[in-house]
Amino acid sequence: MTGPDTTLALIGAGKMAECLIAGWVEAGFDPRAIAVTNRRNDGRLAELAGRYGVRAARDKATVLKGARVVLMAVKPADMATALEQVAPHLEPGAVVVSVAAGIRLADMARRLPGHPHLVRAMPNTASRLRQAVTALCAAPTCSPEASARARWLFDQVGATVEVGEEAFDAVTALSGSGPAYVYLLVEAMLEAARDLGLPDGVARDLAVWTVVGAGSMLRETGLPPAELRRQVTSPNGTTAAAIAVLEEMAVPVAVRRAVKRAAARAAELAALIAGSGTASPAAPQVPGTPAATARAAAPGGA
Numbered sequence: 532m533t534g535p536d537t538t539l540a541l542i543g544a545g546k547m548a549e550c551l552i553a554g555w556v557e558a559g560f561d562p563r564a565i566a567v568t569n570r571r572n573d574g575r576l577a578e579l580a581g582r583y584g585v586r587a588a589r590d591k592a593t594v595l596k597g598a599r600v601v602l603m604a605v606k607p608a609d610m611a612t613a614l615e616q617v618a619p620h621l622e623p624g625a626v627v628v629s630v631a632a633g634i635r636l637a638d639m640a641r642r643l644p645g646h647p648h649l650v651r652a653m654p655n656t657a658s659r660l661r662q663a664v665t666a667l668c669a670a671p672t673c674s675p676e677a678s679a680r681a682r683w684l685f686d687q688v689g690a691t692v693e694v695g696e697e698a699f700d701a702v703t704a705l706s707g708s709g710p711a712y713v714y715l716l717v718e719a720m721l722e723a724a725r726d727l728g729l730p731d732g733v734a735r736d737l738a739v740w741t742v743v744g745a746g747s748m749l750r751e752t753g754l755p756p757a758e759l760r761r762q763v764t765s766p767n768g769t770t771a772a773a774i775a776v777l778e779e780m781a782v783p784v785a786v787r788r789a790v791k792r793a794a795a796r797a798a799e800l801a802a803l804i805a806g807s808g809t810a811s812p813a814a815p816q817v818p819g820t821p822a823a824t825a826r827a828a829a830p831g832g833a
C-alpha cells in the first residue's frame with residue numbers, strides 16, 4: 532500500500548500516535564515505512580517497535596530522513612519546541628500535519644519558516660480500528676498534492692472531512708473529544724446495571740451492543756437523533772421515565788455546555804504556542820460547578 536511518497540515520521544509516541552499507527556498497520560501500511568520518535572527514553576519507542584514493527588529512534592534527524600509526511604502528535608504545550616526541533620531536518624516536499632488541539636496553521640508556519648506544506652487534522656482514537664472521523668484543513672500555501680497525501684493517510688483509518696480552520700475548535704470539541712462523552716455515559720450505565728444486579732460481563736455486552744447499534748442506526752438510517760429517540764420512547768413507558776430524569780437533571784443542558792467548554796479550551800490551548808501567556812496549563816472549571824465555586828470561595832481563589 533505504501534511507497535516512498537508515503538514514508539511517514541511521527542513526532543510524539545503517545546496515545547494518539549499509537550492509535551494511528553495501529554490503524555495504518557491494520558490497513559496494510561508497511562510498518563518499516565513508519566518511523567516514530569518520542570521525547571523520553573522510557574521504553575515507549577521499543578514498545579511500539581515491538582508491537583507494530585515500526586522503526587523507532589530518539590534522534591529526530593534519523594526519523595525525518597526521507598519522510599514525505601511528518602505527523603506532529605505532541606501535546607499543544609510541547610508543540611513549539613517540537614516544531615523547532617523538526618524544522619532543520621524537514622525534506623523540502625514533506626507535508627507537516629499537526630493533530631494537536633488548538634494549534635493554528637499560522638502558529639505552525641511561524642515555527643517552520645519557509646515551509647509551505649502544512650495541514651491541521653483532528654482525528655480521534657477510533658483510528659485504532661479504522662473507524663475514526665478526521666477533519667482536515669490545509670494551509671493556503673500547501674500544494675494540492677501535499678494536502679491530498681495527508682488526507683489519503685487519514686482516509687485509511689476512517690472517514691475524513693475537509694473544513695475551514697475556523698471550525699477546528701468546534702470539531703475538536705465534537706469528534707476529537709467526543710468518544711470520551713460516550714464512554715462516560717456507558718460508565719454510568721454500567722454502574723446502574725451493577726446496582727440492578729446484572730453480572731458485569733453481561734452488562735458490558737448489552738451496553739456495548741446498545742451503543743454500536745445506536746451508532747449504526749444514526750449512520751444507516753440518516754434520521755435525526757430526536758426521531759430515533761422518539762421511536763424508542765413509548766408513552767408512559769420505561770424510556771419516557773428515564774428521559775424525564777435526564778431532563779430533570781439537565782443532562783442535555785450539561786452536554787451542550789460541556790461541548791462548548793471543550794471548544795473554548797481549544798482556543799485557550801492556542802495561546803500556549805502563540806505565546807500570549809493567557810492559557811492555564813490545566814482546564815479551568817466551568818463557573819457554577821462545585822469545584823469552581825469552592826475555589827472561588829477559597830481565600831485567594833478565582
Ligand SMILES: NC(=O)C1=CN([C@@H]2O[C@H](COP(=O)(O)OP(=O)(O)OC[C@H]3O[C@@H](n4cnc5c(N)ncnc54)[C@H](O)[C@@H]3O)[C@@H](O)[C@H]2O)C=CC1
Binds near residue numbers: 546
Ligand atoms: N488522545 C486523543 O484522543 C486525541 C489527541 N489529539 C492530539 O494529539 C496530541 C497528542 O495527544 P496524546 O497522544 O493524547 O498525548 P500523549 O501525552 O499520550 O503523547 C504525547 C507524546 O509526545 C511526546 N513529546 C512531547 N514533546 C516531544 C518532542 N519535543 N519530541 C518528541 N516527542 C515529544 C511525549 O513524550 C508523549 O509521549 C495532542 O496535541 C492532542 O491534542 C487529537 C485528537 C484526539
Ligand SMILES: O=C(O)[C@@H]1CCC=N1
Binds near residue numbers: 707
Ligand atoms: O483532550 C484533548 O485535549 C485531546 C484533543 C481531542 C481529544 N483529546
